[in-house]
Every structure is written in structure tokens, then in C-alpha cells.
Amino acid sequence: MSDRPSEAISKSYSVAITGSGGSGAVTTGRILLEAAAQCGFQGLMTRSAGPQIRGGESAAMVRFSPDPVECMGDEYDLLVGLDWRNVERFADELPLSDKSLILSDPAAGEVPAVLRSNGAEILEVQFKKFASGLPGGRLNMVALGAATRICGFTLEAMEAGIRAVLGGKGEEVVETAIQAVRLGFNHDHRPRITLNAPGKSDDHWSITGNQACGVGALRGGTRFVAAYPITPASEMLEWMAPKLEKLGGSLLQAEDELASINMIIGASFGGVPSLTATSGPGLSLMVEGLGLALVSETPVTVVNVMRGGPSTGIPTKSEQSDLNIALYGLHGDAPHLVFAPLSIRDCVFTTQWAVQLAEHLQTVAIVLSDQSLGQSQAIIEAPPARELPLARKVESEPGGDYQRYAITSDNVSPMTLPGTAAGMYTADGLEHNPHGTPSSMAVDHRSQLTKRLQKLEDFDFGDDWAEVQGEGRRCIVTWGSTAGVVNEVATWLQAQGSAIRIISLRLLAPLQRDRLMDLLSDSDKVLVVEQNHDGQLFHYLHSQGVLPANAESLAQPGPLPLRPGRIIRALSGGN
Amino acid sequence: MTVPALKAKDYKSGIKAVWCPGCGHFAVLSALTKAMAHLGLVKEQVAVVSGIGCSSRLPAYIDTYGFHGIHGRALAAASGLKAARPDLTVIVAGGDGDGFSIGGNHFLHACRRNMNMAYIVMDNEVYGMTKGQASPTTLPDWSNSKMTPHGTGIPSFNPAAIALAAGAGFIARGYSGEPSELTRLLVEAIEHPGFAFLQVLSGCVTYRPDQKQWKEEVHSADSDLPTDDPVKAAQMIQAGDGKATGIIYAKRFPVWQPENRTDAEINEIEKEFLL
16 A cells, blocks of 8 residues: 555645745745645645744745645655755645655755655756846746746746735735746646636635634624734734624734733623634633632633643744643533534634534633644635524513523523623633522532533534544544545545545534444444653553444554655554 | 611621631721711622622622722722712722732823722732732832842832822822721711722731831821812822821812713714715
8 A cells, every 4th residue: 555645545745845044935936836726726735933023944845736735745746946945944834745746946055965855856946046037036936936847837827826925015026026036937847736716716815824714703703803923823823803793893902911810801702702712821820710710600711822832842843732621620620612623624614613602501611722823824625604593692671689600401501691681691611500609518519510510411412513434444633724635535545435424523522422432333443643752642542442442543643744754654563 | 657777787797707817907997887887888789899819709798789809900990980970989999009000001091080989908018818928018128038038129109299290189198007098088088079099008917017016107187288279289299108097188079970861872873874
């Protein structure tokens, strides 16, 4: 069996662009992705950069296909080296094969041995020389022109891509870029791609995962956000701030994450669906506030865009290592909701669902996005609007003896909002009786603990708890962004006639234990795949008793993405 | 039909307070309900927000909406509530530990954010709920806590000076032993358009019996106060003994409040993602 699924499936083409600070690798990648979109492809662009705020080496990775693209492949078909300074730092993120093509400027020196070692073909184009013949010409645009030809894109598509990305910089910049692209395009080489462009779609979006979480939050009714800037979540907040203003809401930049979480609890107590976004260090600071929201039954949603941890960790790179804190971080018996979007496109639905479920169930929802979703740009089919019949139960005409925490049949108590006469109560982090009066009596503690647990346990979450694909006695269980690469593996295996079932968990807590056990009941081999070191999902599922004793774990920490071949090898029993 | 005016007792919830007999906080609670009655506040349009500590128990004793949050975060919760619900009268209450130690950062930023709310700090220079440890306003040589047997050895915190430096536009000091003056100050604080900081010297009979002495020490602030000159206010605060009651500083700054306007639909916003 080949261990190159992405090559075999693959109606896709992958390009990596590297360069030192100021060389414009990321801009080049953005334009290439937009040009692919103009040709009707879907696609994904991830980026890798050093820790510098400005400058420093960077790399852009672009993959496009007529089908949805939700992960990077095993190797790059094309590597564009704008220069080779410091490229060693990225070498392990840039796998190549003997089928790869390296586009290089001889003026930048020889292609480093670490990139040549797999036998990639080298094509030389004099980027710098061509660019210097053009006033204001930049060598990355010449390289982009050469890549345009290799990718089989038309010059018209590339020009539209340039306008989409550089349009804000003025007509002169756009015109100069177009001329430089033409120089590279007309250089003597041929297309290396066999994909047929589907033709531009009116229904495709160009969006990042952070923006997609923002869209989902707004669709779910979020109208107040308080947050503190943090990598890699800030772009979600920056996107939302002006949008909230247009929708009758607002975003408040708080003094710290302790303020953020308590501010949104205050706003939600006032009746406005509220959210914050952060990353691991911020989530750590918010945990006490989450307990307050949970016990006072004040709905809030936290979007946690995961990065390498613990502590400051690797702020600019992705990892799925905050599952444990999301599940277990709170003190006391503190059941709540934990979600993970399965792709950039799914960030929209999952965030909307989380916000509305938090509202409906008057509890805390944590959404575990990550850097690889949040900061990647994708071309996707527009996610259709979904009306969800989930809203906060508000008591607008309370009777004589209103009880804020009354035990009801579904354990969700209708909530009065400030301004409602006869419904006044004090929301409290202290344990309380049904009226909301603080109580340390065993009977009140037990009944309120049960209420807060059962309102989640008894709720019917429907079919959206996981995406299930395929049949068979082999099964992969995964969660969050890793679903993309796992799906690619499954598609490839199934195309080869090899049966496999994939279960991608969108709802992690409360775990849909019976549904999951039912799906796993006829599996004789289960592999749990996730991007962290310790196997957090694997241990969680074991603790819940849903995994067979012989289940195996494939847990690979960040920052390198899980690639299809790695999963194939694990399925075959290798490392 | 006219609604009969509410009396101070109508703002009391009837829940029995956990405070020790003789605690200064009873007088603060009473003065607050009198101030509310004086202002004729509609009960359901008021939210009293607090953190953790003896004084932070106050919301449960008042018959309005209440929010008894976590230690140090009262101002944050109140700021979110006010941002989302500008129609509400927001009153924040707490103690010196809650406001100046664990919640110190929120105090700074609430002063400069200048949202329209009143912040009442019942200052007894001690952590009462945890049974008598030094707080940020405790003098450095107070050695009656087992946790700091030699005293804290560090200077105490001057709340009015910090509030002024952080940009608060209303700074006042009251005393639980002067209930009618305290009621007046509460009325002024609630009416002030912006963030109003009111420090109330409210003695702890249990862990700071020495504060009975305050009765002799507290005095009215100079007759030429309040001032709207921050330099003069700083001089008065720094030169004073911390026992002068009255409004020290009052100046109007722009109030921060998000505009809640609606001029778009989500589907229009989403069009930006189309190619």
C-alpha cells in the first residue's frame, strides 16, 4: 500500500512559498489562493512564521482542488523559493518528493541540500533580474507569474487575485504587480498541473477560521463581546468589532481576561447573548469566571483558539492540547458544554450551535478552535444559514412567587431579565435554593447540582454531535481540526476498496456516550487521532468507558500538522 | 394613577444579613436604601453588583436585581452589564480587599473607562470573611493577624489618590457612623454622570475593634471642597489624614458607553466573503 494518499486521491495541487523578512511570501500565497478561487477551485492557505512581530522568515502553504480542501497533503508539488535565507527553520514543514518542482532564482544561490535531498526537480527563473527591469517591480510577483503558469491559471484569474489582495494599496501597486506577474508568466516553461478548473463560483467564500467563528457567533445571536487581545484569536475580535456595531451590539476591549469573562457574564445577566474569544493562557485566567456563569446559570460562550501549550508555549502554531482544561478545568462538579469545529467552514455552524445551546441551556459553552483553523484562509462553499430552534427561556411575566432556579421538567428555569417587575433575584456564585437565596444546606446543594447536570444529560443534541463517515470494522475517532486530514485518509482508503469508519466529534461534552458506543460496537480496531502529546481525547474516551481495551492512540503534538501518510502508517501498525 | 412613593424599607429584601452585630455595613445598607428612596429609583431598573467579602453580601439584602459574583470582579461584571443595558442604574458594592487587592486592576480601568455607575467600597482595613488578615488599606504596623505577625511592613494603599490618578471624575469619602451624610454622598454618587467612587469608612467590630476610635477621628472635609481641579484634589488627598468625609473631587468627563445602533443585517455583512 502506498503511504501517499494525498498524491493518490488527489485531485489537488500544493504550493509552498518561502522567503525571508519583507520578501512577501505570505502576500504571494494570498494572491495565489485568490487566483485559484477565481478559477473555481476550493483551497486552503496556512502560514508559518517565526516569532518576530514584523519581518523574519515566513512561509505560505497553498493547496487547491475542485473539492473541499481541509488539510495540507503529504508533500508539496511546487516549492517557490523567493530566497533561501533561514529556510532551514521551515525545512521540516516543507516535505517534498521526487515528483516535486522547486522554482528558484539562481541569483539567490543554490537550493539548500535539505530541500534537494528527495530528488525534486529544480526549475530556475531569474526573478530578481526580471523584477529589476521594472520600476517598482518586486521579485515575488515575478515568481508568482511563473507559478501562475505552472498551476495552469489564466492571467485574468491572476489579475483578479491581485486586485482582491492588493486593491487597497492603489492602482499603481496593482498595475506594477500585474506587469511583474506577466514577466514571470511568459517565461519559457509549461503548466505542470492536470486539474481542470471548474470555473468561478458565485457561491464560494474566501474566509479564515477566526472570521468563520465570528460569523457563527453573529448568526447565533451574539451581540456583546468583551475580550483581551491574544494570539491567535485576535483576528476574530478585530473582525467582529465593527460588525457588532452594525447589528446593535458592541465589543469592549477589556483590561485582562479576568475582566473579559466577568464582563460577558454581566452582559448576559442583562439579557444579551455574550461571548469572548481567547487562547490557552487567557482560558486559564477565565476558568473561575466560567464556574460563576455555570452556577448562576448565566449563558456565556468562550471561543478558545488553541495554540501550542502549556504556558506561553508556541503562540503562533497550532495544537489540540486544551481539551483537558476545557473538560476538567473548573473546580467543583461543573458540567458544561465543550465543542470543536471540524473545519474552517464548520467554524460557522459549530460556533452558532454553541452560542445558541449556551443560551438555551443557560450554561457555559467552550468552543475549541485552533490556530490552524483560525489563521488559515480558505476558499469554501458558502455555509448555508441554519435556523436552530434554540433560545434563552425568558420569564417576562413572573407570578407572585418567582423562583429563578426552580426545578423544572427539563431542569432549565425560565430567567427574568433586569427591568422585569416581580422577577427580581440575585445571581450568585454561592450555592443557592430555588429562589436564588444563598444556601449551604445539603438538600439545596444536591438538588441544584443534579439540576445543572441533568439539563445537559437529558437534552437531545440530535445528529450534530459528530460527523460520521463510512462503514467498517476499522474506525478512527477524532475531534476538531484534525477531522480534515482524517477524512482525507478515509476517502483515499475507501477509493482503494478498504473499509473504514470515521467519527469526528463536534460535541465533546457532554459526551454522547451511548451514540458513540453504538457506532463503535462492531469495531475491532479503533484508532484515536489528535494533535497533542499526551492523547487527551484518548484518555477522556477511556475514562468514559467507550473505547475497547485494544484501542490505539495516535497523538502527535504541534507545531507540525498531522499529514495523511502519518495516519495511514499508524493504521497499518507502524509509527 | 400615581404610584405611591417607595420608602427606604421597601428596598430591603428581608433576607437576614450575615454581618456581626455592630458592623458598620448595616449603616451603609440603610443609607443606600434611603438614597434609593430619595431618588425614587424603580426597583427592577436597578442592579446591585458585588464581588466577595462581608460587604459584597449586600446585593442579597436589597430588593432589586442583584449580582453577587466572584472575588475582585464586581466592576468587570458591572461594566459588562452597563455596556449591554445602559437603561439600568448600576451600583457596585464591595470591600477594600475585593476592590483594591484582587480587583485592583479593574478599579484602575473602571476609573478611566468612566462608565455611568456608582462604586461603593466599604473600607474596614481588614479581611473579615477570612477572619482578620491585613488588606491593602491596613497600616504597615498592624500586627494582629497571624498571617503577618510583624505587620505587613508595606505602606497602605490610598484609594482616593489612585482613583484620581486613574482618571475617576467623582471621588468622595463617607463614614458609616454619619448615616445622613452618607446618604447624601450616595445620592450624589448615583446621580453623578460617569464613574463615581465612594470610599466608606465602615468599621469591623470583630477584627478591628480599634476602629471604634474613628468616631473621634473622622471629620468633615475642607469647606472649599469639592474641587474640579485635579492638582488641588491631589494635594488635599495626599496631605489629608484619610478621615475627611465629603465629596473631594467632582469633574465631568465624557462617559464611555457603546452606541447600540442597528444599520445592517447579517446576510449583508456576510457578502464581504464572496469572491
